[in-house]
Amino acid sequence: MGRPRKARESDIEEVALALPRAVMVAGWGGLPSYRxxxxxxxxxxxxxxxxxxxxxxxxxxDVVxxxxxxxxxxxxxxxxDGPFFTTPHFDGHASVLLRLAHLGRLSRDELAEVIVDAWRSQAAPTVVGRWEAERRDG
Structure with a gap:
């Protein structure tokens, strides 16, 4: 078995939009935001x-x-020991930051786990439950 593939910027969109009810919209300064x-x-x-x-x-x-x-x-x-950080602006806010320049320090699977956890924290519990059941049963 080979080494895990390093995360790429394109993985952010791919993983985020594969999740139920996820959409990409213009966020800060018109940059991509996933909701x-x-x-x-x-x-x-x-x-x-x-x-x-x-x-x-x-x-x-290059901050996500x-x-x-x-x-x-x-x-x-x-x-x-990962590449995540925060700033005083995010004190008390349940968010972490990552520079795209450091994205390759994560594997695609590690990045996907952070994105899925982010989605789970914001999606309706019924949507999360249905998605988890499909993954278990599928």
Whole structure:
């Protein structure tokens, strides 16, 4: 068995839109945002003063936001050895950030897990339950 494939930017859209009731809409600055039943679960973020490159001081232009189920999940992702981070702007908000430049540090499966968890945290429980039952039975 080979090594897991590294995550690619195209995986974000592919995984997000494969989930029930997920749609892509224009989000921050017209950038892609993925919603389920009108609720945001993942999307690209415009450059902001709270997220800057440590070396250049320039605002990051490649940030993706992922909803997470709760603060515990957020802390696990941010404090883990993965590429996720947060900024003071997101204090108290159940979301984590990821630079596209660091996306390849995740496997496609790891990225998919974060996207699915984001979707689960925002989708209606009946939609999630039906989707999980189909996966179990299928």
């Amino acid at each position: 389920v039943s009108g609720r945001f679960f993942v999307g690209y973020r415009t450059p902001r003063p709270d997220a800057v490159d440590a070396e250049s001081g320039e605002r990051l232009t 936001v992922f909803r997470v189920p709760d603060e515990g999940d957020k802390l696990a992702l941010v404090q883990g």
